[in-house]
Amino acid sequence: MSTSAIAANGLRKSYGDQVVLDGIDLAVPEGTVFSLLGPNGAGKTTAVKILSTLTSADAGDIRIGGHDPAADPRAVRAAIGVTGQFSAVDGLITGEENMRLMADLHHLSRREGRRVAAELLERFGLVEAAKKPAAGYSGGMRRRLDIAMTLVGNPRIIFLDEPTTGLDPRSRHSMWGVIRELVAGGVTVFLTTQYLEEADQLADRIAVLDNGTIAAEGSAEELKRLVPGGHVRLRFTDPNTYRSAATALPGATRDDEALTLQIPGDGTQRELHSLLGALHSAGVEADELTVHTPDLDDVFFALTEGGTIPGRPEEALR
Numbered sequence: 218m219s220t221s222a223i224a225a226n227g228l229r230k231s232y233g234d235q236v237v238l239d240g241i242d243l244a245v246p247e248g249t250v251f252s253l254l255g256p257n258g259a260g261k262t263t264a265v266k267i268l269s270t271l272t273s274a275d276a277g278d279i280r281i282g283g284h285d286p287a288a289d290p291r292a293v294r295a296a297i298g299v300t301g302q303f304s305a306v307d308g309l310i311t312g313e314e315n316m317r318l319m320a321d322l323h324h325l326s327r328r329e330g331r332r333v334a335a336e337l338l339e340r341f342g343l344v345e346a347a348k349k350p351a352a353g354y355s356g357g358m359r360r361r362l363d364i365a366m367t368l369v370g371n372p373r374i375i376f377l378d379e380p381t382t383g384l385d386p387r388s389r390h391s392m393w394g395v396i397r398e399l400v401a402g403g404v405t406v407f408l409t410t411q412y413l414e415e416a417d418q419l420a421d422r423i424a425v426l427d428n429g430t431i432a433a434e435g436s437a438e439e440l441k442r443l444v445p446g447g448h449v450r451l452r453f454t455d456p457n458t459y460r461s462a463a464t465a466l467p468g469a470t471r472d473d474e475a476l477t478l479q480i481p482g483d484g485t486q487r488e489l490h491s492l493l494g495a496l497h498s499a500g501v502e503a504d505e506l507t508v509h510t511p512d513l514d515d516v517f518f519a520l521t522e523g524g525t526i527p528g529r530p531e532e533a534l535r
C-alpha cells in the first residue's frame with residue numbers, strides 16, 4: 218500500500234464566528250493528484266494555507282511528507298512547493314533572475330543554481346523569454362515561471378492553488394501537461410480549482426468541499442455515478458417521424474417544439490441496442506442521436522449550496 222504524502226484528520230479552522238473547515242479528513246497517496254473543489258469561499262485556499270504551514274489550524278492532526286506542520290514547519294517547508302493565486306514572480310527582473318533568486322533562497326551554489334535554472338527554463342519553454350523582464354510575460358508564461366521557481370527546491374509535494382484561473386484554453390492545456398509531467402516524475406500534487414474539467418482531466422481523487430465539510434469524495438467516475446442525469450437524446454426534423462418515435466418509446470420525455478425525445482439511461486451498448494431496436498421496429502430513424510453522461514458540473518451542482526442527490530442518504534455520498 219502506498220503511504221500518504223498528505224494526511225489530515227479532523228481539520229478545523231474558524232475565523233471569528235465563521236467556521237471555514239469543520240473537521241475535514243484528507244489522505245493523498247504519494248505520486249497522485251488530489252483535487253479540492255468547491256464554490257467561492259468554500260475554504261479551499263484556507264486548507265492549502267494550513268497544509269503548507271502558512272496558517273495554523275484550530276484543531277486536527279496533519280502530516281505532510283510525514284511531518285507535522287505545527288511541530289516541525291521547517292521540515293514541511295523543505296518537502297513542499299506552493300504556488301498560489303498570488304505569484305512569487307518579480308516583474309521587474311528577468312525570468313532567469315527570478316530563478317537565480319530562488320536558487321539563492323534554497324542555498325544552491327552559484328554553479329548548481331545556474332544549472333537548475335537553465336534546466337527548468339528549458340523544460341517550461343521559457344528559454345527565449347528568460348532574458349526579458351517578467352512584467353512583459355503573458356499570463357501563461359508567468360504561471361509557468363511561477364511553477365518553475367517552485368521546482369528549484371525539488372519539492373516532492375506541490376500545492377497548486379487555482380493554477381489556471383484566468384488562463385486561455387491553450388495555456389491551460391499546456392499547464393495540464395506540466396502537471397502531468399510532474400506526477401509522472403513521482404511528485405504529489407494537491408490542486409484546488411474552480412474548473413471541473415481540470416479536476417476531471419488531472420485528478421486521481423476529487424473532494425467536493427461545501428459548508429466546511431467534504432460533501433463527497435472519489436474518482437471523477439465515482440462522483441459522476443452519484444448523480445442522475447444520464448440520457449440519450451433523439452432529434453427529429455419531420456414531425457410525423459417524431460410522433461411515431463414518441464409512440465414507440467413511451468418512457469421518453471417529449472419536447473414537441475424542438476422535436477426531441479429524451480430517454481433516461483446510462484448509454485450502455487445494451488441500452489442503445491434496445492433503443493435502436495424499438496426505433497427500427499417502428500420504422501423510424503432519428504436525425505441525430507446523442508448520449509449524455511453526467512459530468513462533474515452535474516455533481517458540483519447536486520452537491521454544493523443546498524443541492525441534493527435524490528434517494529441517497531448523506532452517508533452514502535462518502
Ligand SMILES: Nc1ncnc2c1ncn2[C@@H]1O[C@H](COP(=O)(O)OP(=O)(O)OP(=O)(O)O)[C@@H](O)[C@H]1O
Binds near residue numbers: 255256259
Ligand atoms: N484571514 C482571514 N480572515 C477572516 N476570514 C477569512 C480569512 N481568510 C479566509 N477567510 C474567509 O474564509 C472563507 C473561506 O475562504 P477561502 O479563501 O479559503 O475560500 P476558497 O474556497 O479558496 O474561495 P475562492 O474559490 O473564492 O478562492 C471565506 O468566507 C473567507 O472570507
